[in-house]
Amino acid sequence: MTTFADGAELKDALRRHDYIADDEFAVVVHLATVLDRPLLLEGPAGVGKTELAKALAAAGGRKLVRLQCYEGLDDSRALYEWDYAKQLLHVQMLRDRIGDRLAAYPDIADASRFLAEQDFGLYSEAFLAVRPLLEAVLSPEPVVLLVDEVDRTEESMEALLLEILAERQITIPEVGTFTARSAPWVILTSNDTRELSAALKRRCLHYHVGYPTPEREREIVTARAPEVPAATAADVVEFARTLRDLPLRKSPSISEVIDAARAATVLNAHTAPGAVPDGAVRNVRDILLAALLKYTGDVTLARTRLDGAPEPAAQTRPDEPVAGEHPTERVTVASRPANTTTAVFRGRGGGGDAARVGARR
Numbered sequence: 001m002t003t004f005a006d007g008a009e010l011k012d013a014l015r016r017h018d019y020i021a022d023d024e025f026a027v028v029v030h031l032a033t034v035l036d037r038p039l040l041l042e043g044p045a046g047v048g049k050t051e052l053a054k055a056l057a058a059a060g061g062r063k064l065v066r067l068q069c070y071e072g073l074d075d076s077r078a079l080y081e082w083d084y085a086k087q088l089l090h091v092q093m094l095r096d097r098i099g100d101r102l103a104a105y106p107d108i109a110d111a112s113r114f115l116a117e118q119d120f121g122l123y124s125e126a127f128l129a130v131r132p133l134l135e136a137v138l139s140p141e142p143v144v145l146l147v148d149e150v151d152r153t154e155e156s157m158e159a160l161l162l163e164i165l166a167e168r169q170i171t172i173p174e175v176g177t178f179t180a181r182s183a184p185w186v187i188l189t190s191n192d193t194r195e196l197s198a199a200l201k202r203r204c205l206h207y208h209v210g211y212p213t214p215e216r217e218r219e220i221v222t223a224r225a226p227e228v229p230a231a232t233a234a235d236v237v238e239f240a241r242t243l244r245d246l247p248l249r250k251s252p253s254i255s256e257v258i259d260a261a262r263a264a265t266v267l268n269a270h271t272a273p274g275a276v277p278d279g280a281v282r283n284v285r286d287i288l289l290a291a292l293l294k295y296t297g298d299v300t301l302a303r304t305r306l307d308g309a310p311e312p313a314a315q316t317r318p319d320e321p322v323a324g325e326h327p328t329e330r331v332t333v334a335s336r337p338a339n340t341t342t343a344v345f346r347g348r349g350g351g352g353d354a355a356r357v358g359a360r361r
């Protein structure tokens, strides 16, 4: 098990597990581990929230205990439930002995009263089916507890979480109260589909994970898909950035960029430079669009914009997208200077780089 002196040391450790964090994020994660506070990560899907918990567990030499949240998640899936099959088996094995004893009570009511008074040990720790929250509390070795996609559960689940995070203990009426046997590092994630309760937020350190800078995203692609040449990674990252400026239903996430970069690398390997038939460049682009975008409407919109079709929104001031602006008011591809769009398909000046996806030469 490992602890980290500061954010920089943690960042390096995460890097060794192929997780690329920026300085600020690494400092926040480090603080959460030192201050013993749960860390709540919010942000769009696919920006590395879940992966952070996995990488942190690997870097810290801790087991990852994961509670995946969903609508309808209840105590029996989050905390514990009684292992009914095991209890039944136990009783069956005792059946003959119980039968002998019951023979002394010919009257049913007496027999029933006798049974009720017996303790068969069925409600003890041995018959618990332990679920993630209880597992984290019971573990003698400290773990990383990942409560993934909290926003998918109902608020009642949040209340239960709060109680456990605050008290670090779980009470099972039949058995008693378990207090945490070691201090877990707790990571909660939310994809921002609903606002979490103020109480939960107050309990946690909070960090918003957004899309990475181009440098960091290139680094991520190279870490996750080492076979992708640097120039291809750069092109695909740039292309994804262009798409993220569009008012799409679902912007390309990091995982999609990695997939697209892999696809581009394969396509590129099969496309001899100079032998690109007319139309092939557009085909490559369309395949990448399919890897990066998940909705037909988004693909259509992206194609229209990339092909430079006139759009009223193209009149907006170029290169001044402001975070939080209404998406339709954002700068559009058509308004960008032509040489900064989709270098993937046009090739960039001075080229000579065989790795460039679909570059004309």
Ligand SMILES: Nc1ncnc2c1ncn2[C@@H]1O[C@H](COP(=O)(O)OP(=O)(O)O)[C@@H](O)[C@H]1O
Binding pocket: 018, 019, 020, 021, 044, 045, 046, 047, 048, 049, 050, 051, 052, 189, 220, 223, 224, 254, 255, 258
């Ligand atoms: N900072 C990062 N470093 C390395 N890989 C990353 C990073 N961020 C995202 N990824 C990649 O993107 C994928 C999706 O990230 P994930 O953590 O599942 O997203 P989410 O934010 O939805 O939980 C990961 O499996 C990983 O391959």
Ligand SMILES: [Mg+2]
Binding pocket: 046, 049, 050, 051, 148, 189
């Ligand atoms: Mg996730």
